[in-house]
Amino acid sequence: MQRYENYSDELTDHEQELGFKRVLTVNPRFGFAGRANMVPAVVLRIGPSHRIIKLVNPDGNIEYSHQAFGSYFPPGNIDYNDDEWNPVLTPMPSAESAIRMALAGPMPNNPFRQHVYTATAMMKLMCPGCSEWFDLEAESLSIGETQVCPKCEYSGVAESFVG
Ligand SMILES: [Zn+2]
Numbered sequence: 760m761q762r763y764e765n766y767s768d769e770l771t772d773h774e775q776e777l778g779f780k781r782v783l784t785v786n787p788r789f790g791f792a793g794r795a796n797m798v799p800a801v802v803l804r805i806g807p808s809h810r811i812i813k814l815v816n817p818d819g820n821i822e823y824s825h826q827a828f829g830s831y832f833p834p835g836n837i838d839y840n841d842d843e844w845n846p847v848l849t850p851m852p853s854a855e856s857a858i859r860m861a862l863a864g865p866m867p868n869n870p871f872r873q874h875v876y877t878a879t880a881m882m883k884l885m886c887p888g889c890s891e892w893f894d895l896e897a898e899s900l901s902i903g904e905t906q907v908c909p910k911c912e913y914s915g916v917a918e919s920f921v922g
Pocket of ligand 1: 886889911
């Protein structure tokens with residue numbers, strides 16, 4: 760399956776013990792030529808529209824990034840842009856540190872924390888049955904999980920809804 764350059768889709772035993780899962784998530788570059796809607800990633804959900812995602816740097820180093828789905832600006836603000844997964848904290852090389860910092864919440868003395876106005880996470884899926892696109896409220900999809908097309912009722916595993 761096509762991978763997003765910046766995401767690692769290799770789940771280690773250690774990450775699994777910490778609660779990370781290998782899932783399908785929105786491809787940040789979906790919409791660019793040849794880019795799929797969903798890509799595999801290693802993610803720990805830490806609350807509604809909040810997650811820690813495993814990143815791989817161009818030099819091959821692993822980092823963990825606390826992200827939230829939404830915008831840095833509230834709806835109606837002149838700088839508001841479409842809701843997407845945005846970094847909350849600077850990525851960290853330690854998964855434990857990333858989890859600890861994410862769960863600590865906003866701290867007045869932490870200049871590295873960015874507030875995200877969260878929204879319900881959405882994904883676009885492409886039905887392999889009728890070839891129609893539809894929106895799904897989801898932060899991620901489990902690989903192998905059954906999805907149903909709301910238009911033609913085709914049923915199949917999540918990864919078959921990649922378009
Ligand atoms: Zn369909």
